[in-house]
Structures are given as structure tokens and as C-alpha cells.
Amino acid sequence: MKIDRRxxxxxxxxxxxxxxxxxxxxxxxxxxxxLPATEVNAWVVIHPDDRVVVRIARxxxxxxxxxxxxxxxxxxxxxxxxxxxxxxxxxxxxxxRKRIWGSMSTGGSQGVRSxxxxxxxxxxAARVMLVNAAAARWGVPxxxxxxxxxxxxxxxxxxxxxxxxxxxxxxxLEPPKAVTLRDPKDWKIAGKxxxxxxxxxxVMGKPVFGVDVVLPGMLHxxxxxxxxxxxKLKSVDSASAEKMRGVKKVVRETDFVAVVADNWxxxxxALQKLRIEWDEGGNGNASTESIMAMLREGLADPKLPSAxxxxxxxxxxxxxxxxxxxxxxxxxxxxxxxxxxxxTAWLKPEGFLEVWTSTQNAEASMATAAxxxxxxxxxxxxxxxxxxxxxxxxxxxxxxxxxxxxxxxxMPGTPVKMMWxxxxxxxxxxxxxxxxxxxxAGLDAQGTVTAMRVGIACPSILAIxxxxxxxxxxxxxxxxxxxxxxxxIPNQQVDYAMRNGHVPVGFWxxxxxxxAYYRECFIDELAVAAGKDPLEYRLAMLKPGxxxxxxxxxxxxAANWGAPLAPGVHRGIAVSDGFGSYTAMxxxxxxxxxxELKAHRLVLAIDSGHVVNPDTCRAQAEGNIAFMLGATLxxxxxxxxxxxxxxxxxxxxxxxxxxxxxxxxxxxxxxxFWGGHGEPxxxxxxxxxxxxxxxxxxxxxxxxxxxxxxLRRA
Amino acid sequence: xxxxxxxxxxxxxxxxxxxxxxxxxxxxxxxxxxxxxxxVAVCGACTVHLDGAPVRSCVMPASAAVGKKVVTIExxxxxxxxxxxxxxxEHEVPQCGYCQTGMIMSAAALLATKPKPTDADIDEAMSNxxxxxxxxxxxxxxxxxxxxxxxxxx
Numbered sequence: 015m016k017i018d019r020r021x022x023x024x025x026x027x028x029x030x031x032x033x034x035x036x037x038x039x040x041x042x043x044x045x046x047x048x049l050p051a052t053e054v055n056a057w058v059v060i061h062p063d064d065r066v067v068v069r070i071a072r073x074x075x076x077x078x079x080x081x082x083x084x085x086x087x088x089x090x091x092x093x094x095x096x097x098x099x100x101x102x103x104x105x106x107x108x109x110x111r112k113r114i115w116g117s118m119s120t121g122g123s124q125g126v127r128s129x130x131x132x133x134x135x136x137x138x139a140a141r142v143m144l145v146n147a148a149a150a151r152w153g154v155p156x157x158x159x160x161x162x163x164x165x166x167x168x169x170x171x172x173x174x175x176x177x178x179x180x181x182x183x184x185x186x187l188e189p190p191k192a193v194t195l196r197d198p199k200d201w202k203i204a205g206k207x208x209x210x211x212x213x214x215x216x217v218m219g220k221p222v223f224g225v226d227v228v229l230p231g232m233l234h235x236x237x238x239x240x241x242x243x244x245x246k247l248k249s250v251d252s253a254s255a256e257k258m259r260g261v262k263k264v265v266r267e268t269d270f271v272a273v274v275a276d277n278w279x280x281x282x283x284a285l286q287k288l289r290i291e292w293d294e295g296g297n298g299n300a301s302t303e304s305i306m307a308m309l310r311e312g313l314a315d316p317k318l319p320s321a322x323x324x325x326x327x328x329x330x331x332x333x334x335x336x337x338x339x340x341x342x343x344x345x346x347x348x349x350x351x352x353x354x355x356x357x358t359a360w361l362k363p364e365g366f367l368e369v370w371t372s373t374q375n376a377e378a379s380m381a382t383a384a385x386x387x388x389x390x391x392x393x394x395x396x397x398x399x400x401x402x403x404x405x406x407x408x409x410x411x412x413x414x415x416x417x418x419x420x421x422x423x424x425m426p427g428t429p430v431k432m433m434w435x436x437x438x439x440x441x442x443x444x445x446x447x448x449x450x451x452x453x454x455a456g457l458d459a460q461g462t463v464t465a466m467r468v469g470i471a472c473p474s475i476l477a478i479x480x481x482x483x484x485x486x487x488x489x490x491x492x493x494x495x496x497x498x499x500x501x502x503i504p505n506q507q508v509d510y511a512m513r514n515g516h517v518p519v520g521f522w523x524x525x526x527x528x529x530a531y532y533r534e535c536f537i538d539e540l541a542v543a544a545g546k547d548p549l550e551y552r553l554a555m556l557k558p559g560x561x562x563x564x565x566x567x568x569x570x571x572a573a574n575w576g577a578p579l580a581p582g583v584h585r586g587i588a589v590s591d592g593f594g595s596y597t598a599m600x601x602x603x604x605x606x607x608x609x610e611l612k613a614h615r616l617v618l619a620i621d622s623g624h625v626v627n628p629d630t631c632r633a634q635a636e637g638n639i640a641f642m643l644g645a646t647l648x649x650x651x652x653x654x655x656x657x658x659x660x661x662x663x664x665x666x667x668x669x670x671x672x673x674x675x676x677x678x679x680x681x682x683x684x685x686x687f688w689g690g691h692g693e694p695x696x697x698x699x700x701x702x703x704x705x706x707x708x709x710x711x712x713x714x715x716x717x718x719x720x721x722x723x724x725l726r727r728a
Numbered sequence: 729x730x731x732x733x734x735x736x737x738x739x740x741x742x743x744x745x746x747x748x749x750x751x752x753x754x755x756x757x758x759x760x761x762x763x764x765x766x767x768v769a770v771c772g773a774c775t776v777h778l779d780g781a782p783v784r785s786c787v788m789p790a791s792a793a794v795g796k797k798v799v800t801i802e803x804x805x806x807x808x809x810x811x812x813x814x815x816x817x818e819h820e821v822p823q824c825g826y827c828q829t830g831m832i833m834s835a836a837a838l839l840a841t842k843p844k845p846t847d848a849d850i851d852e853a854m855s856n857x858x859x860x861x862x863x864x865x866x867x868x869x870x871x872x873x874x875x876x877x878x879x880x881x882x
Binding site for chain 2 (some may be wrong): 075076077209210212213214216217218219220222223225226228234259274277278279281299350351352353354400401402403404405433435436629630633636637638639640641662663664669670671672674676677712
């Protein structure tokens with residue numbers, strides 16, 4: 015291990031860098047600075063000059079976990095924040111030390127909320143050990159010592175020691191059996207808008223991403239996979255490609271072809287010249303229409319498993335005064351991370367495999383790399399690079415790591431950096447599932463909902479990525495938000511038709527959030543049918559103290575719900591919990607006489623229990639809104655002849671700066687729980703927007719994207 | 729052999745004349761701050777300056793840059809930190825950060841021609857795409873720089 019690292023650093027330095035050492039080679043980087051740093055515990059490393067390095071196990075894709083977790087550790091450690099930095103924990107070391115850093119998975123808005131407890135304990139334990147070390151040196155009771163910002167003092171004797179002076183002794187002590195964590199109301203470092211550690215390098219254009227890896231003698235690869243999902247390679251005529259300048263090898267695998275060359279452009283140019291014959295498998299005729307038919311057939315199935323049964327929905331519907339029914343649809347959508355999928359792999363002569371990749375789950379990358387190479391985990395290292403976007407694409411599916419390692423395996427001893435072209439990335443995703451949902455509600459004479467029956471037809475993400483998670487035919491990510499409504503509706507039945515098709519589906523930012531769109535637009539329909547204000551209608555169905563209620567009230571207040579707006583501007587509202595947090599949104603839109611939609615202002619209220627970095631949480635709210643506006647307005651991935659139609663950003667449009675509305679984020683943390691921020695802000699965007707469009711035009715938007723709807727007032 | 733002036737230095741590169749400038753910068757000069765996003769001049773992650781004007785280097789043949797001055801994110805601050813980069817740090821603009829170097833290059837070109845851009849000017853000039861949705865802060869940071877008295881530095 016050590017030899018590999020040192021060798022690499024020498025090589026890298028000879029090339030004039032190419033990698034930020036701090037990110038990838040923490041131990042060696044420390045040694046390179048001269049004085050040895052001390053690992054007080056797995057999370058806390060202290061230098062003699064008091065610099066504190068916090069090890070981070072989760073990935074960083076712009077969500078801020080790399081800084082927020084350091085804030086939590088530093089808070090309990092009680093050190094000088096100005097001297098704190100982060101580094102990624104080594105996945106190889108993680109395995110060898112029996113998974114000492116907990117989970118490395120970074121998805122589901124879990125980064126902070128599901129590691130906050132153990133990282134805070136690690137910070138607190140390190141503090142106790144440092145104090146004990148100082149007390150032992152002085153021969154005084156530790157209880158007589160105090161700590162402030164990394165300075166340990168013994169009042170009675172007026173002595174003090176810095177953390178850096180006692181770290182080496184502290185590391186030899188037994189960790190405390192129990193520690194007391196600070197009350198969040200006393201936080202000095204956590205809970206504040208500390209500047210994110212990763213921003214300066216990103217702004218300066220430092221090579222921090224997976225695609226930026228440079229290694230000695232490294233080659234580049236571009237790949238082509240079967241355009242029809244599930245197809246296999248039949249034959250390749252590479253004669254003309256192999257004659258092209260810079261081309262080193264054409265790699266043939268069961269389901270892809272790669273060209274390896276001395277730069278990426280040459281590899282990609284040669285790839286275009288290959289004459290590839292694919293065995294498309296049985297899916298060459300699939301289309302968006304055939305997938306729609308599959309989903310509709312699912313809804314018609316009389317024997318569907320139920321994801322929820324409460325009371326007797328059918329009986330209550332039969333006696334309802336009014337019945338409202340609607341069918342909604344959302345298309346497949348790609349993650350479209352700005353950095354395409356990438357993996358650099360180097361199979362070393364001594365049988366050690368090194369991988370550099372932009373991954374949301376380094377352990378999953380390790381497992382895929384080891385399995386593909388036929389090596390034990392201990393013989394693999396995954397260097398976690400900064401991600402050029404994740405959104406769920408780079409977590410559970412590790413297809414890019416498998417490919418990168420297969421290519422490296424075919425060229426032992428040579429590091430190869432594989433990067434997908436944009437078209438490859440657009441057409442080989444793990445898409446947000448398309449789904450069709452039918453909802454039927456019964457109202458009594460007062461307009462109160464007495465029954466709701468829901469049918470959901472949606473490909474299962476778990477069936478592809480985690481089949482063991484399917485429970486009696488139910489994939490929770492396909493039914494959530496509809497089978498766990500906070501609304502007091504006495505009779506409910508939610509059925510699920512798992513219809514998978516051949517398009518790979520995956521966890522796409524806030525998996526299942528289509529259901530928030532369906533539910534919250536349908537509730538709006540019911541409010542209209544009942545002749546009630548949509549806010550009041552929702553509040554009447556929410557129990558006192560329900561946090562959904564609290565965020566609805568907070569957003570209504572912040573958006574001045576009910577007060578007059580500028581002429582032509584209309585409001586819509588929505589509420590949804592998810593990923594540990596509670597969110598509500600008010601959208602303000604106008605629609606011109608020609609049907610042009612303008613979103614003026616979106617107000618989001620979010621209760622995440624605690625807030626570790628308010629500015630990062632606001633940034634996530636802004637990001638979620640832009641991400642979902644793009645999806646709601648424009649995005650879809652269609653299937654024709656078994657393959658994806660859209661190939662690049664001209665067909666898969668992202669939101670631009672001119673469409674970005676004013677965003678107001680109201681953080682209303684009520685304490686007592688830990689909710690996420692990476693995804694919850696996405697939940698209410700489509701329904702709040704579409705409900706505002708209804709208010710503006712009288713048109714109910716029951717399918718997305720919006721680009722297909724004529725929004726001129728009926 | 730092509731002779732290119734990049735960030736004030738002359739480079740001799742042995743590449744095909746039609747190789748896009750982006751790949752010469754990234755794979756031949758090790759200037760990795762300029763990014764590949766789409767390869768078809770839509771997203772702007774590859775934006776560099778050619779004689780001061782913003783260009784999409786993913787579709788610009790390297791030969792078209794001969795005899796002109798190319799500036800990349802690495803050269804924008806002339807060895808220091810450009811005031812836009814300072815503002816980007818101050819306003820915590822990036823999320824993942826992948827598109828941000830191109831974003832900053834476009835903003836620098838905008839400010840060079842319009843030191844006090846309006847929102848409409850920003851909408852028009854900033855055609856760069858960001859998947860993370862940092863647009864609110866991009867706008868704020870540009871306005872913040874425009875509001876400060878210009879220094880000689882950049």
C-alpha cells in the first residue's frame with residue numbers, strides 16, 4: 015500500500031501534479047509536510063501545529079456534506095474552525111479496518127443525517143482523550159481542565175496546552191466509554207454558514223473531478239454500449255479504426271466496445287469509425303407507446319398487491335356524494351450529470367488495482383472493482399474524486415466502474431481513463447421511472463374526502479438495483495407519498511402494478527417524487543371540487559402538531575398566501591414530507607396570452623429538525639428548484655426501436671439562467687430529529703407549479719413535461 | 729505542429745488541426761479546468777477566451793486558435809485570483825462545480841464588454857448550463873463584482 019502511494023506521488027509530481035494530493039493521498043500528503051500528524055481516532059487527525067483534518071466517508075457532489083460533517087466533528091472536538099480541513103477516508107483502509115467509518119454511501123439525503131451521531135461522538139471522544147492527555151501530563155484531574163478552541167487549560171495552575179502538543183499522547187489513551195454531546199442550541203461551529211471547503215479549488219479550475227485524473231503513461235478510452243438495453247456485442251470491424259492516429263487498442267467485451275487511445279478525442283473519433291453489429295436481444299421493438307401500454311395494462315390488472323389498505327375505500331366511494339377521478343403521467347428522465355460517467359483504473363503488476371472515480375458509494379465501487387478484477391477487496395483502492403453531479407446516478411449502479419476495470423484488465427500495467435461521451439451518457443442511464451397513476455376520491459356533502467383509491471403503475475427501481483428490498487410485490491420507492499399520506503382520509507387503498515420493461519431505472523434525486531406531483535395536484539383538484547381554498551383544504555386534513563402542517567403554515571405566511579398579487583400572477587401550493595424532512599412550497603406564476611409560462615417566485619419552507627449549515631441548505635433548495643423546473647418544463651427520455659431517442663442537451667433541455675425564478679427558502683427547524691436537504695426541496699416543485707398554472711389558466715396539468723401543453727387560457 | 733498561445737505561453741503541439749481546442753488543452757497541455765460537457769457547443773462547460781471573446785472550445789478546431797490568444801480558467805487571474813473567482817467563493821456559487829469554470833469564463837467576457845450588466849444582459853450572455861441549479865448565485869456574484877470599483881488586477 016505505502017509503496018504504491020509513494021510511487022504514485024513521485025510520478026504525479028513529475029508530471030506537474032494533476033491531482034490534488036489533499037483529496038486522494040492524505041497520509042502521504044501529511045508525511046510530505048514534514049512533521050507527523052496524529053490520528054487521535056479514525057475521524058480526527060491533528061497536526062503538531064494544531065491543524066485538524068477531519069476524515070469524511072461520504073462523497074461530495076456539491077451538497078456540502080464534506081464540510082457539514084467536519085462542522086459536526088469540530089463542534090464536539092471544540093477546536094479552532096479556521097484550522098480545520100477535510101479529507102476523504104480511504105476506502106481500502108476502511109475495509110482493512112473493518113469498516114471503521116460507517117457507511118460510505120451518499121444518497122437519500124443521508125450524508126449528514128445518518129452519520130451525525132457517530133461523527134459527533136468521534137469528535138467528542140477525541141476531545142476527552144486530548145484533555146485526559148493534558149491532565150496526565152500535568153498530573154491533575156481531567157475534571158479540573160477546561161477546553162476552548164483547541165486550548166486545554168488548567169485554571170488552578172494557570173497552565174495550558176494546545177491540541178497539537180498533546181495529540182500524540184492522546185492517541186495512546188483508551189477512548190472514553192461514553193460521551194455527552196452538545197445541545198444543538200449551544201452550537202458554535204455546527205449550525206453556522208461556514209464556507210464550503212471544496213469551493214475554492216473548484217472555482218480555480220483545479221483538477222478535482224474523476225475526469226481530471228492524470229497518471230504516468232495513462233491512456234484514454236471512449237466506449238459504445240448496445241443502443242438497445244440488454245443487448246450484446248455480436249461483432250466489430252475495427253480495421254479502419256485501428257489505423258487511426260493514437261489508437262492503441264480496441265477492447266471487446268460482452269456488452270460494450272471501447273477504443274483506447276493516447277487522448278480522449280482520438281479514442282472517440284476512432285470509436286465512431288467502428289462497424290459494430292449488436293445482438294439487440296428481444297427489445298428492439300420497444301417504444302414509449304409500448305411502455306405506456308404496459309403501464310396501462312398494469313393498472314387494469316385485478317390482482318394487484320396493495321401498498322396500503324385502510325377502511326373500505328370501494329364501499330366509501332360507492333356512497334360518496336361526489337367522486338373525482340384522474341390519471342396522471344410522468345416520463346423517464348435521465349440524471350444527466352454534467353460530468354459524464356467516468357472511471358480510471360490501473361491494474362498494477364504486483365496485482366493491486368487502483369481506481370479513480372466519481373462515485374456516490376465508494377464501497378459499492380470497491381465491490382464492483384474487486385469482483386470485476388477477480389481480486390480480494392484488500393487488493394483494491396478506490397480514490398474518491400469530487401463528483402461532477404450525482405443525483406443518484408453514481409450510487410447503486412456501478413456500471414462505469416465495471417467497464418473501467420474491464421478495460422484496465424485488458425491492458426495490465428497501463429492506467430486507462432474511460433469517459434463516456436454525452437450521447438452515451440444520455441442513452442445509457444438508470445432513468446427515473448416513467449409512471450401512470452390513477453386516483454379516485456370520494457367527497458361527502460361538505461367536500462371532505464372520505465375515500466381515496468390509487469393505482470400506481472411504475473417500473474421498480476429495487477427490481478434492478480436491490481431486489482431483496484421488494485416486500486410482497488411492493489417497491490417502497492414506487493408507492494411512497496401515496497401510501498403514507500399525512501391526510502386524515504378514513505378509507506384508503508393504494509395498489510401497485512410493478513411493470514418493469516427493459517429500460518433500466520434508478521434512484522433519481524428524491525426517488526418517487528412523481529407521487530408528490532400526482533398527490534398534491536389531485537388534492538388541488540379535490541379542493542376545487544369542494545369549493546375550498548387549497549391551503550385551508552389541506553390544513554383541515556392534517557392533525558394538529560403534524561410537521562406537514564407547520565411547514566404549510568410557514569410557507570403560507572412567508573408567501574403571504576391570500577394577499578393580492580400583481581395582475582396576472584397566480585399562486586399554487588403543495589406539501590410533502592420525504593427524506594427525513596417536511597417541505598411545503600408556494601409557486602407564483604403568470605401565463606401570457608400566447609401561453610408563455612413564467613415562474614416569478616418560489617417560496618420553500620423546510621423543517622429538517624436540525625440545520626448544520628444554513629447557507630448550504632439554501633443552496634440545496636435553489637438547486638432542487640432549478641433541477642425540478644427543468645424536469646417539469648422540458649425533460650423526458652423517449653424510447654424508439656428499443657433505444658433512447660434523446661442524445662444530448664439540445665433534446666434534453668436543462669433550465670437556463672433566464673428561467674430561474676426568485677427563490678425564497680424559509681428554514682423552520684423544529685429540532686428533535688435529523689432530516690435531509692439534498693432532495694426534499696425537489697418534492698413540491700412540480701405540484702406547486704402546476705397548481706399555480708391551474709389557478710392562472712383553469713388548465714389541469716396531468717402529464718409532464720409541460721412543453722406539450724397549450725397553456726393559453728381555455 | 730501547431731503553435732498556440734495559451735495563458736500567455738507559447739505551446740508547440742503535435743496534433744491534428746481539426747482536434748478541438750478542448751482536447752488539446754486537457755489532454756496535451758494538462759489544463760484540466762476546462763471541461764467536456766456535451767461536445768456540441770450547447771452547455772458551455774468548455775468555455776475559454778479567444779482574443780478575449782468567449783468560445784466553446786469543444787467544437788473549435790485547434791487550428792482556429794493559431795495566431796490568437798487563448799485564456800483558460802487557469803490563466804484568468806494571471807497567476808492570482810480573478811475578482812470573479814473571489815466573488816464566486818464569497819457567494820458560495822458552485823455546488824458540484826463542474827460547469828463553474830466555463831460559467832466564470834463567460835462572466836469574465838461579459839464584464840469585459842459590459843462592466844455593469846443588467847439582468848437582461850446576464851440572461852443573454854450566460855448561456856452556460858448548470859445541472860445543480862446555481863443560477864441565482866451566479867447572477868448575484870456577477871452583480872457583486874460589477875458593483876465594486878474595478879481594480880487594475882483583472
